[in-house]
Amino acid sequence: MTAPSSAWRVTPQANIVLPGLYAWVATVLFPAFSPESPRVARLASVLALAALVAGPFLATKRPRLGRGVGVVGFAVLALATWAFCPAALSIDRIDPVQACLGAVGWTFFAFGWGAVRDVGLVPEDDPRALGGAPLRARGALPVGAVLVFVVAVLAAVAPLVAAWRVVRPPHAILGHAVATLCAIATITVGVEVAVARTEKRAERSPGQRMRSAARPLAALLVVLAAGVIWSLLQ
Amino acid sequence: MGRAVDIVSILLLVGAGVAFAFGVFALGVERDAQALYWLLVGALLLRSSVDALRPRTGSR
Numbered sequence: 676m677t678a679p680s681s682a683w684r685v686t687p688q689a690n691i692v693l694p695g696l697y698a699w700v701a702t703v704l705f706p707a708f709s710p711e712s713p714r715v716a717r718l719a720s721v722l723a724l725a726a727l728v729a730g731p732f733l734a735t736k737r738p739r740l741g742r743g744v745g746v747v748g749f750a751v752l753a754l755a756t757w758a759f760c761p762a763a764l765s766i767d768r769i770d771p772v773q774a775c776l777g778a779v780g781w782t783f784f785a786f787g788w789g790a791v792r793d794v795g796l797v798p799e800d801d802p803r804a805l806g807g808a809p810l811r812a813r814g815a816l817p818v819g820a821v822l823v824f825v826v827a828v829l830a831a832v833a834p835l836v837a838a839w840r841v842v843r844p845p846h847a848i849l850g851h852a853v854a855t856l857c858a859i860a861t862i863t864v865g866v867e868v869a870v871a872r873t874e875k876r877a878e879r880s881p882g883q884r885m886r887s888a889a890r891p892l893a894a895l896l897v898v899l900a901a902g903v904i905w906s907l908l909q
Numbered sequence: 910m911g912r913a914v915d916i917v918s919i920l921l922l923v924g925a926g927v928a929f930a931f932g933v934f935a936l937g938v939e940r941d942a943q944a945l946y947w948l949l950v951g952a953l954l955l956r957s958s959v960d961a962l963r964p965r966t967g968s969r
Binding site: 823829837841846850853858867885891892895899905 | 913914915917918919922923925926927929930931932933934936937938939946948949950951952953954955956957958959960961962
């Protein structure tokens with residue numbers, strides 16, 4: 676087996692640096708080097724770039740320090756850059772396409788710092804791997820779990836779509852934040868609804884199950900009644 | 910009958926998504942009080958949906 680080439684050896688670092696570099700160019704470089712930005716913003720942006728490049732290489736020898744420099748250092752220095760040049764980041768000056776592409780770059784930067792199994796590595800070859808037959812799952816998903824999950828995802832998409840109808844700028848940001856929270860809550864509950872219908876839980880009688888939800892259902896009825904009265908009075 | 914409760918639970922979940930969408934939509938048409946109302950309804954629907962499934966423990 677031949678030794679890997681030097682280009683192959685730096686692939687893990689490139690996976691982090693390249694998307695990070697893209698995110699830096701799209702979201703940090705332009706505001707930092709706009710004409711009205713102060714020198715301190717430019718200095719912070721250059722230091723952010725240095726942290727971005729140095730972090731992955733430091734991480735090969737000292738993982739904790741490398742992650743601290745490459746993730747926390749880079750993010751903090753990018754934030755400092757933005758803090759020093761607020762005028763360049765005003766809503767009316769941000770290019771939406773560039774901002775979206777920058778967000779994608781930051782996403783891939785985050786994924787780049789994740790660890791994945793090396794190409795060609797077989798986990799069972801590890802000397803610490805346990806032998807014997809594969810362990811079997813002790814439970815199975817209830818019938819229709821995937822369907823319930825799909826329904827939950829569709830229900831979660833509804834507020835996210837509605838958020839794009841909010842046109843007042845401050846409320847638009849709030850709308851997207853609220854919609855994201857609602858979507859997360861809906862999917863979280865949807866997953867629980869999808870997998871919780873196991874045999875053991877089904878042993879509870881339907882009456883017991885509905886009594887478990889009596890309090891929120893009662894509160895819901897009160898709120899709905901109040902809503903009807905409110906709409907009648909207006 | 911147990912399956913009926915499952916269906917009710919799923920319908921409550923769907924209702925929560927719709928209520929949340931109404932809430933965010935109301936925010937878009939400058940009806941802030943209505944938005945808060947629908948978000949509250951959505952939260953109660955979600956809570957009802959999951960409570961109909963959770964086992965009732967002694968502490969609850």
